[in-house]
Amino acid sequence: MNQKPNIHLEDLLNDDSFKNWVHESNQNDVAFWKDWIKKHPEHIDEVYTAKAMILGISFKKNSVDTTEINESLQSVLDSISTKPTMKKSAKLMLYTRYALSIAAVGLIIFFSLLNFFAVSGEINYKTGFGEVANIKLQDGTLVTLNGNSELSYHKDEPRNVTLNGEAYFKVKSIPSTKAKFWVNTNDLTVEVYGTEFNVNSRLEKTDVILDEGSINLVFNDGKQKIMKPGEIVSVSSNKETISCKKIEKNNTYAIWKPKTYVFNKKTLESVMKHIENTYGLSVEFDNDSLKYSEISGGIPNENLEICLKAIEKITDVKIEKSKEKLLIYKPTN
Amino acid sequence: MDNSENTLWYSFLSGDKNAFSVIFKMNYSELYNYGLKFSKCSSLTKDCLQDFFIYLYTHRDSIKEVKSIKGYLFVSFRRTLLKKLKNERRFVGVDVESAFFSNFEFSPEEIAIRQEISAIKSDTLTNILNNLSPREREAIYLKYYSELKVSEISSIMNISYQSVLNTIQKAFKKIRNASENEIISNILKKY
Numbered sequence: 001m002n003q004k005p006n007i008h009l010e011d012l013l014n015d016d017s018f019k020n021w022v023h024e025s026n027q028n029d030v031a032f033w034k035d036w037i038k039k040h041p042e043h044i045d046e047v048y049t050a051k052a053m054i055l056g057i058s059f060k061k062n063s064v065d066t067t068e069i070n071e072s073l074q075s076v077l078d079s080i081s082t083k084p085t086m087k088k089s090a091k092l093m094l095y096t097r098y099a100l101s102i103a104a105v106g107l108i109i110f111f112s113l114l115n116f117f118a119v120s121g122e123i124n125y126k127t128g129f130g131e132v133a134n135i136k137l138q139d140g141t142l143v144t145l146n147g148n149s150e151l152s153y154h155k156d157e158p159r160n161v162t163l164n165g166e167a168y169f170k171v172k173s174i175p176s177t178k179a180k181f182w183v184n185t186n187d188l189t190v191e192v193y194g195t196e197f198n199v200n201s202r203l204e205k206t207d208v209i210l211d212e213g214s215i216n217l218v219f220n221d222g223k224q225k226i227m228k229p230g231e232i233v234s235v236s237s238n239k240e241t242i243s244c245k246k247i248e249k250n251n252t253y254a255i256w257k258p259k260t261y262v263f264n265k266k267t268l269e270s271v272m273k274h275i276e277n278t279y280g281l282s283v284e285f286d287n288d289s290l291k292y293s294e295i296s297g298g299i300p301n302e303n304l305e306i307c308l309k310a311i312e313k314i315t316d317v318k319i320e321k322s323k324e325k326l327l328i329y330k331p332t333n
Numbered sequence: 334m335d336n337s338e339n340t341l342w343y344s345f346l347s348g349d350k351n352a353f354s355v356i357f358k359m360n361y362s363e364l365y366n367y368g369l370k371f372s373k374c375s376s377l378t379k380d381c382l383q384d385f386f387i388y389l390y391t392h393r394d395s396i397k398e399v400k401s402i403k404g405y406l407f408v409s410f411r412r413t414l415l416k417k418l419k420n421e422r423r424f425v426g427v428d429v430e431s432a433f434f435s436n437f438e439f440s441p442e443e444i445a446i447r448q449e450i451s452a453i454k455s456d457t458l459t460n461i462l463n464n465l466s467p468r469e470r471e472a473i474y475l476k477y478y479s480e481l482k483v484s485e486i487s488s489i490m491n492i493s494y495q496s497v498l499n500t501i502q503k504a505f506k507k508i509r510n511a512s513e514n515e516i517i518s519n520i521l522k523k524y
Binding site: 045049056062069073075083203277 | 339350357358383387397443444447449462476502505509
């Protein structure tokens, strides 16, 4: 066992040898920790609190009667058959499966089919997990839509799009009419003049990172903010927080651009979360402490395999992919 | 999510009523017990739970990313229940939210007789637990009764991961103190 200098509660909770001492399941570990506790009396409180947290409280669970559950389920099913399901809009939704092997040809057919089937003037692009769609809009704007994302707009308003998920925009400026371009997400609206930027709108927040040009953000409460290149704005309207920071050495940020995923001082956990959302795989960490390793760098993002290999190199972990799961563990030396 | 959970969830999202029924049956008891802790009213909790599942099915198209089915259901159900309780007491000038959270209590029947942390009577442990702050009680319940992960608890209670750990740590410090005092006073009583 190596030295344990400054012990925090979390270190103890995540340490397997410590857990073995708590459960008395490994004699070597029991001996080690017994000795360690003697030598570090100042940590005794932490040690015994951690032990209590690991042993926890034992509860006797109360189960509802199966007959009752079935009756309740029946009422629910009866109500459902009389109610219509709320569709987001009258459009045809094509559910794509984990599409890591879809060829480029498939992609082109995919979104031209969607265009063909556009109902009630609504045009909709949707990518499955792991798919990347390169879309050229009617006005010449280029959008790279990342996996598990959706872009839609009404055919009469081609420069007013709605995004769910993540995309990188290269907006075509139209100097003759000075026409603006808008990107709407749940948390805010981006007002653009010709420029390049990334919008990531997943779960409960939207992040906007500006590369080039100038954009105006309009928040749900009407307030506005003009962004400059190198700025990152993160908005969560359900938590009512807005944060602005710059792309610089000391700040954490993550930008997904076509071909490269750039991040600075992000935890491995958050980088893997991005991969989860994009590729639809579930990520499991063999050891919780691995989650918090901080990484910075740029990794090629066109291909999952290459992406994972780059992460392995940067953080010195091993990633094992099985069906729809990724397991992260420390390589045995 | 593991593979089978994934399949179940995606089947449900595409409208499969069998998958929906499985999700309902698997989570009903847990959600009901959790809701009961706040509302203290069995019929209200059952009604709310039914409405919740109906809403879940009919609005499944707007569900975004989900990490775990159980975690997601807890987060949404808590929100729904709180909203419903606020509405029920619309005309009474009571701070519903803090009443809602202070309601949270353990009963001796739920506490197992044999506890690993100390040789303490379940009545005594129940009292100690009920003397914790409402947040501490809820965190302990979610971690050890509902067996949820710290990250899930963080979403459910809407506090950071670190806050959840701190809360549980504080709770156990109090539990240890109180149970040690109890043991000592029991020993002293014999004299």
